[in-house]
Amino acid sequence: MxxxxxxxxxxxxxxxxxxxxxxxxxxxxxxxxxxxxxxxxxxxxxxxxxxxxxxxxxxxxxxxxxxxxxxxxxxxxxxxxxxxxxxxxxxxxxxxxxxxxxxxxxxxxxxxxxxxxxxxxxxxxxxxxxxxxxxxxLRDILIIFVIVGGGSLIVLFLISVYLANRTIKPIKEAFEKQEQFVADASHELKTPLAIIKTNLAVISSNQEETIESQSKWIGFIHSQTERMSNLINDMLSLAKMDSLEQPLLFQSFNLSNVLDGVLLSFEAVLFENSIELETDIQEEIYFYGHKESFERLINILVDNAIKNTPKEGIISASLSSKKNNIEIIVKNTGAGIASENTEKIFERFYREDSSRSRESGGYGLGLAIAKSIVQKHNGKIYVESNIGVDTSFIVQLPQGRL
Structure with a gap:
């Protein structure tokens, strides 16, 4: 094609x-x-x-x-x-x-x-x-046209081939990513559906049992429907971010307060996992953007940090304003990310673990959503990691109206 x-x-x-x-x-x-x-x-x-x-x-x-x-x-x-x-x-x-x-x-x-x-x-x-x-x-004009015109067309043909390759490349990549996205989504939906089907079969085969005695299987069904619901919501979020027809409603808001509020909501989870939280948040930093999207962005980064931080580990979150940029850094101690995967980590459904372990309960869409949010605000997000030491997710945003 x-x-x-x-x-x-x-x-x-x-x-x-x-x-x-x-x-x-x-x-x-x-x-x-x-x-x-x-x-x-x-x-x-x-x-x-x-x-x-x-x-x-x-x-x-x-x-x-x-x-x-x-x-x-x-x-x-x-x-x-x-x-x-x-x-x-x-x-x-x-x-x-x-x-x-x-x-x-x-x-x-x-x-x-x-x-x-x-x-x-x-x-x-x-x-x-x-x-x-x-x-x-007239004969000289014809000869010049054949030589110069023919030579120019050969050069332009080579340029056209080069430009065609460059033009088709992003389209091809987008198409392949779309195909991979559909395949991954189908794969991710197949597992919870299979679990739900199996548990329903178990319940159906024991119709004389009470609901209480079947609570184990019902619990499995409930957890898988939650996973499917989260997957669908994440996919809808990505679709909304990708859509040019649904612009986000931007307003000026206190980004310092948003970061404080999100971190506060994770206190219980951090305590349960024996993770220490360090913060360095500059006060009264205002940003013109979509407030709800930034709440989601910080949730994703902190949640990702918790999932990849061992017990007794440390997570640090900072917010600062430097010249014309606002910088958010979420850093966690842990295994780190291989340098060849620092770009791939933002791809949809990508997991550094090739076995695609679901122990964390995620689908590999969170960081893809985070990247879309940052790009919608003309910013950039990237990873700096030291294997076996720590990983930092850095978000840089332009100040002022976008």
Missing amino acids: FKELKQKFVIINMSLLTFVFVAIFIAIYILTAFGGERQLAFDLDKIINAPPKPFPGGPRVATSLVVELNKNNEIIVFSSFIAMEEDIIKEAVSKAIEIHENSGKIKAGDFNYSFIKRETPFGTKIAFVDRSRLQES
Whole structure:
């Protein structure tokens, strides 16, 4: 599919470029030919009105010939600025006489001439002008077009192929990510559905049992429906973030208070997991953005830190304003993230653990949502990690209205 798309891109691009080149060439060729014909007509008109023999003050046009004929079409006199043999002159005169129009083009010998005829009291006067220069100019234009135009089209073809590759690459990546997203979503939904189906089968096979005795299986079903609900909500959040048709409602809010409030809600979880929390929050930092999204962002980062911090570990959260940027850092001690995975960690459904362990209860969508939130606010988010020591998620945001 993408190969065909690339070919269409190159074909359309080259067709348009070729059309433009040919149109320019035709325009130049026609204008040159038209200008040359006008100059020849001007020269013919000038020399046809000159005396039969040139004189120092009279008009002289290089590569021209003027012939006067009597009533019997015999040459009386001629003046020539062309090195022509007499039989060639007679051939030119004979062909000009045969043409009934008063002007035209003929070929005599190896050359082409334009001519004009005028009737005189003594017979006919014919002026000839050599067309060689005009023909050479037109031929040179054609050669230049073939060489320059052909060479340019080859270069432009290579550029078009390069641009096609660059243009198709993000589309291909987006398509592949979409396919992977659908496959991962299907995979993630398949497991809880299988568990629910199995537990329902167990309950159905023991219909004589009381609800209380079946509470274990009902609990499993409830936990899996919660997991599915969370997955669907996360997917909807990502879809909303990706949608350009549903802009977020931005307002100025106290980011310091938002960070304090979210951290406060995690106190019980931190205590339960024996994790120490350190904070360094600059007060009264205001930010223009979507408040609910930032509550979600900080929730995701802190929740992610808790899941990856061992007991007796430390999580630190800081907020500061530096020059024109606001910086949020959530840092936790723990195993760390391999350098080759620091970019992948923000991909949808990505888990550094290849076994895709679900012990944490997540689906690998949280950090993807966090990245979407930050990007919606023209910021950037990245990871700095020391293997076996700590991991820092750093969010940098521009101050002022976006």
